[in-house]
Amino acid sequence: MSRIPNQKAYHGVLEQIRIFIHKNLLKPGDKLPSERELAETLGMGRSSVREALRALELLGIIETRKGEGTFLGSYRPFQTVEILASFILGNNSTKDDIIATRKLIEKEAAKLAIGKLEDKDIIQFKKIIHDLNNNPKQMHIDFFSLLLNKTENELLLIIWQLMMEFSQTFDNELYESQFYQQLVHLYTKEDYSLIENLFMKQLFS
Amino acid sequence: MSRIPNQKAYHGVLEQIRIFIHKNLLKPGDKLPSERELAETLGMGRSSVREALRALELLGIIETRKGEGTFLGSYRPFQTVEILASFILGNNSTKDDIIATRKLIEKEAAKLAIGKLEDKDIIQFKKIIHDLNNNPKQMHIDFFSLLLNKTENELLLIIWQLMMEFSQTFDNELYESQFYQQLVHLYTKEDYSLIENLFMKQLFS
DNA sequence: TGCCCCTAGTGGTCTGACCACTTATAATCC
DNA sequence: GGATTATAAGTGGTCAGACCACTAGGGGCA
Structure with missing residues (x-):
């Protein structure tokens, strides 16, 4: 385990953990060696090991529970996207970009x-639209949350949620109230050719 | 700066750094406070600060140079890709999400x-297509980097780059070689109605 | 048998120390 | 005075040791 000089220690830890996981065929939920054990095995300080573990934890690759140990998580890049977004959005991105991207995702x-919509989904959509307890913004969120869920693309859902979250403060550019009904109506009639048009009308209104 | 008991210290550091960046309008390349300074300012140990910084470094959000300091990076998680990818492998639904989202962005x-394309852009596209030094993957990256730039939606560009980074390691689902030429051809003829069709043909081929 | 307490092990955090490296400053030399 | 060279200060990289808070399991007690 000799280290290349200019290589940081925690990179080595990362690599070793990866090897350990694959060699032992660990599945999500399985336990990893303790920090002290890893440090001794790899011949480096506990703090270096921790730096690597914290990074992996932030990315959702591992989970740590105080008093219990470190466990393999079920890694998906979504957490990574989320963290990156929190640093990127509101800094580099203009309001217009966020809104445009949000609408693009909604359209697609x-x-x-x-x-992918069943009858009960249609009913659910109608219920959301006519729920008078919700203000327009909440209705919009409920409506597209359900829709995004139905696409079965979890990543897209996460990105959309991020856009919504970051546009909360300034974005009131929702759609006209009858838009949602019209969209549901198109699903009911199974007339899909007009969906694009429906959105376009909203985007340039 | 009182901390909620069950909240880990480095999460606080993450948040503070994020605020610092936004408050001071830091751009990529700008310098962050030193580790010791951050630790004192935030009232916590240097090791906790380092754990947060290492995580951010792994994500490419910051860069550290020994003897110089810590700098804001350009949000490109290059170093990370191989490590992350090795954890994604085997999770097909996640891979599918990434690929689908990538293609969706390219189409839109x-x-x-x-x-938004001028004559010189068209020429540039053709140059990229016919550059024999590039392999198909590099050509694809160059092609859509330029295209995304022309949309003037920086956020969309960043998301797309992230998808590309992730999918680099496992995704060979590019488009047929004549696809790129056909797309440019449509721009040349200013015949935009067929763009959607062109992509759809690729997606289901 | 069932309960409780204690202990060993674990992650969470801090401190202080030393190293390697970069930069800016000061001293030196011509 | 100007160029070169030593020096000092500052920075990230790493380690060791010490506590704390928490969890789980075992041993002892009723």
């Missing part, structure tokens, strides 16, 4: 949902 | 670029 999600 | 970018 509407098309992706084609053929 | 192609439509967003309508009306």
